[in-house]
Amino acid sequence: MRHWKEECGVVGIAGTDCAAELVSLALYALQHRGQEGSGIVSFEDGALKAHRGLGLVSDVYTADALAGLDGTIAVGHNRYSTTGSCSAENLQPIVAHSRGSAIALSHNGNLVNALELRNSLEDQGAIFQTTMDSEVIVHMMARSRQHAFEDRVREALGRVVGAYSVILSDGQKLVGARDPRGFRPLCIGRLGDAHILASESCALDLIGADYLREVEPGELVVIEGSRIWSIPPVEKVDPKHCIFEYIYFSRPDSVVFGHAVDPVRRRLGQTLAEEHPADADLVIAVPDSSNSAALGFAERSKIPFEIGLIRNHYVGRTFIQPTPRLRDLRVKIKYNAVKDVLNGKRVVVVDDSIVRGTTMKKLVKMLKKAGASEVHLRISSPPIQHPCYYGIDTPTRNELLAATHTIEEIRRYLEVEDVEYLSRESLLRAAPQGLGYCTACFDGEYSIPVEGEHTKEILERNPV
């Protein structure tokens, strides 16, 4: 169920005449990673063209907009801005002019020392155009004494701490990099002579590109013309891949961190069925995000899989917001229960996660009204008890249902017969082995210390 907000999808392409158009299609495939706004910067003969807009990819990139984005290199970004600070100015790619050249930057992740760096830069006289943490990177680059573009990127990234998968370009080279722990994904593809960098492989599939491999944690990849080379990390640290990419964020048809997502998600459902079986007549998913896990649960439990909830996908730019007198219709606008399937049945509902629990509470009510005699809730991940500081927009701790409620309290709040979560151990056993994961949202073990919970609020005091 979509309830967390992934910060971004990033794309870069070099070595083709239709760079911006291919980036727009790749961003369309990555729409699930950010739906508030989108931007593309392209370069032709060193001249930079930019188009950014609020809304869905299919609304932002009109034929006219794409016609203005000439060039053989392009960088793109989908943004999931938090409510309130969503404005055209905070859309990426960030553009900076410095020493006769222009830079474009797309960033997925969160820098935990951004405020400290920003304060230091401002003390030295730097001025900022946005309230985004990513902007410190281009400032660092502008101060670098290195000559080569990739060396300036490396020097700047050497100073930032946190989670990042970044794509940058100066119009000559396209550079992609992941932070040393590799929190967020970034993969490499090829289409003829062109190379593509993208958050997930589904973006490569749409444009017909071949998947080559994941950028390694700490690695920096440089693309120029039809050539590509790698600058390996100076020192290796234990990787901390975000395990939620497998649980929920990525599309099931993507390869992420080197592994296909759907089979992982299927195994989570199977393991969940083993760990927490249920006595029921049918298994349903909350479409579309928990479809794979629910199928896995049904398969292992031998309980039939049914379509008990229908999702309405026709959401335009300005989603219908019922006026106050028709409040409480919000969940109904998105989901409808299939009475004939549910009526008189004991139902296992498999979902991938619960954040606040408000949507799930309404769904349960809808299922019961449609006739479900029992609802057994099975979650294919452990209880979320800690906020994420590495690029996922989670609520504060006291808004997280599992941080403030016991399992029994959750059961009573949601009004279900029972609710069970996949254990952390089972999760790690079912996920691809040998990668190294960040599971801070489940266990609070933050591999990088954070400055404080208020960083973001401070940065956003003066939105442009």
Next chain:
Amino acid sequence: MRHWKEECGVVGIAGTDCAAELVSLALYALQHRGQEGSGIVSFEDGALKAHRGLGLVSDVYTADALAGLDGTIAVGHNRYSTTGSCSAENLQPIVAHSRGSAIALSHNGNLVNALELRNSLEDQGAIFQTTMDSEVIVHMMARSRQHAFEDRVREALGRVVGAYSVILSDGQKLVGARDPRGFRPLCIGRLGDAHILASESCALDLIGADYLREVEPGELVVIEGSRIWSIPPVEKVDPKHCIFEYIYFSRPDSVVFGHAVDPVRRRLGQTLAEEHPADADLVIAVPDSSNSAALGFAERSKIPFEIGLIRNHYVGRTFIQPTPRLRDLRVKIKYNAVKDVLNGKRVVVVDDSIVRGTTMKKLVKMLKKAGASEVHLRISSPPIQHPCYYGIDTPTRNELLAATHTIEEIRRYLEVEDVEYLSRESLLRAAPQGLGYCTACFDGEYSIPVEGEHTKEILERNPV
């Protein structure tokens, strides 16, 4: 797979202060029946307010637009216009001013004697504002000598021949009616003191209304204030419910013609598995329209159901149209194959129907490229060999794949291992019994003779 174009979704509501807002939400639930444009007419104290626009329901009805649609009665319409004649002027509801009162009309279906009636009316001096067949109905009403609104509706409908589910209002009364054969659906719901008429029950679910019953073929239902009464048909004829509503058009969570859609569709898949078993490793659907049938097939055949195709739902008003140099991406923009699921597997693909076959051909290519070793195509309906004249926008006969190709030729064209259709007999056995169906698209048995294939072309010669 969405390849046919259903003409319309219709809604009407009377007896509530927020009539237009509820209609907009109901139209949102009926978005699958028409995505080119939408319109609402509301009445307050006899004064008529209208808002229509091209695009999705969520784009057309802004807060501002709804704020202007006061009143306790409202009529709405979603349109799936054919390419070329899609213009703001041809959006419904149709509005007509006559003898001091205004009428609004929403029509789903197709009148086969519209051109003849129009010619006759024009000979008498009538002028038309649109090229829509539905406009003759309001002309008939204006010429009626009856006093009561419902009697004028009845007299007008007595002259038209064809398929229609219509909703009309003069600001005082809301009238709903189906043609004597009942080709197209129309159901009745209640929400407090208000009554709702809608093409499918999923529209009632969204606004929290209770489903009462289907309007009968030939019946005319009148709603005034909180009262509702029925004018039964004068003479009964054999009903001819459109069987394609069960195969593909309606949402699976709807009740249509008095029966829930999902179980019917499930039975079609089961029967298909019995009639045309396959030796394969897995069953996949073409999401979302064949999900139910594919589940039925998997269940009966004991072959596991898997998610082998992912559909991208983020389609805005102006869908990205790849420029000529990126042609052939159109199917990829909508679907992606899950390699890890398909690689090396013998796959049964269950789809509900094949019209031209062009999309299916590309999908098969995509599945094979993703590694499927065999593709066994199973269609949960008989071959479509005849065009529809009763409200579905089918291509002409020679564009229908099954009208011009044998099964073996279809197999070779689609490049699949085998292709099998559900037989007409099995279809009629699996569908709800005792209703009476139109199966003209399969067998060419047209219960109402048509004027000729060119009616539509003639009407659209002078689009406004």
Next chain:
Amino acid sequence: MRHWKEECGVVGIAGTDCAAELVSLALYALQHRGQEGSGIVSFEDGALKAHRGLGLVSDVYTADALAGLDGTIAVGHNRYSTTGSCSAENLQPIVAHSRGSAIALSHNGNLVNALELRNSLEDQGAIFQTTMDSEVIVHMMARSRQHAFEDRVREALGRVVGAYSVILSDGQKLVGARDPRGFRPLCIGRLGDAHILASESCALDLIGADYLREVEPGELVVIEGSRIWSIPPVEKVDPKHCIFEYIYFSRPDSVVFGHAVDPVRRRLGQTLAEEHPADADLVIAVPDSSNSAALGFAERSKIPFEIGLIRNHYVGRTFIQPTPRLRDLRVKIKYNAVKDVLNGKRVVVVDDSIVRGTTMKKLVKMLKKAGASEVHLRISSPPIQHPCYYGIDTPTRNELLAATHTIEEIRRYLEVEDVEYLSRESLLRAAPQGLGYCTACFDGEYSIPVEGEHTKEILERNPV
């Protein structure tokens, strides 16, 4: 001073490949005759294309919109709708489909028997798409038994009574006609092989066409290909040209009713100076409408002409409407007084007319605040004491300042030293001789009886 609202500007062109584009430019030149919305209908091979929109001509006709308006015949219209009933549906040209052909109609004027005709037509079963009086004309044409398009126009116009300059086309022919009294203007021009019909000659100037002549009262002009011919009026009645075209409506650079406007307006100012001299230091105009009259006054009185008021012309589609707390800025947004010119001076202000007097009251206040020691108001037309029923949107009688106040009361209300109007006799002496004028707004002598003051209200009860 702009305070009356002229109903419309009309244009038609036939015989050129860029008909719609030329019509758009002609409508731009006629923008002063209607600023609420604009529309163009073009015909190519009998197929009709339409584009209409609210706002200024330069906003409505984008390159895209014009690109869709192919054809060699086009008809256009600028509308000045009254507040409240301004909606996209009431924009002209009106389009009607009848007996296999489509008709477009642009109308400037007002039909006094429209309601009576409409009632009669509705009794016979006609339905109306708009609340505009002009729609009865196309209904009459649809009922005509004549074959030739121009004969159907003539038959229809033979039934309507009132003021009209109309342009119609069926895609083959372009027809222009004026009512028998010739209230509103309409002239003929030629550009190469093409012919143009337009409200004023300034529209011909912009597109580089030559002015041929005015359409005669009661005459009907037919244009087909490069040919043009005339159908003279059956019987002649005394012409009643609207004298306000010379006083205020038309652009000074136009030829209207066969005479150039600027010299007439200049003579009104000269005659006013003779009839009502003033002892003052300078003469100023209320730009731009009274510039010519003020120059005439200055010339004859030997008092220097100065620019004492500056008008801000940068008005976009949505004019800035000060919020309540900044009310009273409305006149300041449009005009500013030039202090250095006015300070300590006795000023003659020449304006063309006074309707309600509210704007003039604020202007006088502005002039006095800028230092004018005396304000002598001179109006280059007689007091308006009666509403117009022939196409000008005047307020009801009790809102007309001069209908309810004596000259002395007007002087006191406006807080000026003195106010004098040109007499009716002087007006008729200064205007072109031998034409025959309607002066009903000054003397109440209505040459055509009207049905009552409420016609319009009744028609607009059910706006679409």
Next chain:
Amino acid sequence: MRHWKEECGVVGIAGTDCAAELVSLALYALQHRGQEGSGIVSFEDGALKAHRGLGLVSDVYTADALAGLDGTIAVGHNRYSTTGSCSAENLQPIVAHSRGSAIALSHNGNLVNALELRNSLEDQGAIFQTTMDSEVIVHMMARSRQHAFEDRVREALGRVVGAYSVILSDGQKLVGARDPRGFRPLCIGRLGDAHILASESCALDLIGADYLREVEPGELVVIEGSRIWSIPPVEKVDPKHCIFEYIYFSRPDSVVFGHAVDPVRRRLGQTLAEEHPADADLVIAVPDSSNSAALGFAERSKIPFEIGLIRNHYVGRTFIQPTPRLRDLRVKIKYNAVKDVLNGKRVVVVDDSIVRGTTMKKLVKMLKKAGASEVHLRISSPPIQHPCYYGIDTPTRNELLAATHTIEEIRRYLEVEDVEYLSRESLLRAAPQGLGYCTACFDGEYSIPVEGEHTKEILERNPV
């Protein structure tokens, strides 16, 4: 005649609840100083709100946009961007975040050492968000060690060289300053407790504020709450007021550099008549910019003033651009000749200046076609022979008609009977005495050396 492009109009207001709304109205009065785009930044409790958009003031500031601009301090800007680099990103006010506070800057003028400063700043690691010269000012401020806002402004302005009238705010204080030579205007007004800074006094008139005085060259004015104080210039240099403000740029109803514009412009016309009399029948202006000068010429020469050209003011956001086949209509769209006034007459045309001469050439043709037997052209300023580097967007030298042609060659090019310019000596005699003027565009005497003609091109190489 509008042919030069003034760079900007600037406004600031502090000390009122409706700061942004008043700024929007003031910008409306200053629309003639920039029509490509407009922006407002307001501050409330230190939080900054911004709205900018391309187009006219009346299009940019919708009610919604203004509703979002709360606060008691606001800064605004109208921009006349040069073709090609007109983009939403280059609109002012510029916003910068630095050390926990935000700054807004509006700039009218041109900094001649901007590129040098920018290079130096970029060497130190600064990054730029725009290609506007003004952005160096906020970088200088961010590097200042001063604490008070006005001291940081002063330190930054101490480093820049060139022409500037700037308005800045940090949300607490509003600061206005002019460069030491005072090239561009900036005046102070009061409205109740609030103070206003604006390019011209006509902005004060519209909002009902009282004109206090001009900001002195080199002076810095600080406004906080209802207080206002001055920081005088450290050292005085000879002032160089742009004399073109009197000739053409400013509105005639404005007080600029302490003197009313209209009387100056009138004297230019009178002096021109003395210096270059003409034997003619009438004098006409090119409306509206040369109206005052033409009246002065007519008065002194005793030749009657007539309205021989009508200007169409209804220009929307996207001005109608005739397609290639209708080229050469551009001047006709803006002006029309009044045949009846001109026919057979010897005409004196008074205009304020000639830049390239292309528009004037077409106007002369239009006048001759309308029947003018002779055209005597009189220009109320000397020949423009040198580009402006201090804030006016002039073409390069070889595009300036008078830089490459003798008077006789100009006469032949424009096809007039004779053409005469006001001499530099007469201009300086007729303009207000004791001010000190920049006349570099006439005599090439640049009081500040410029870096080279290509500064602008370099800055704009990488437009965002």
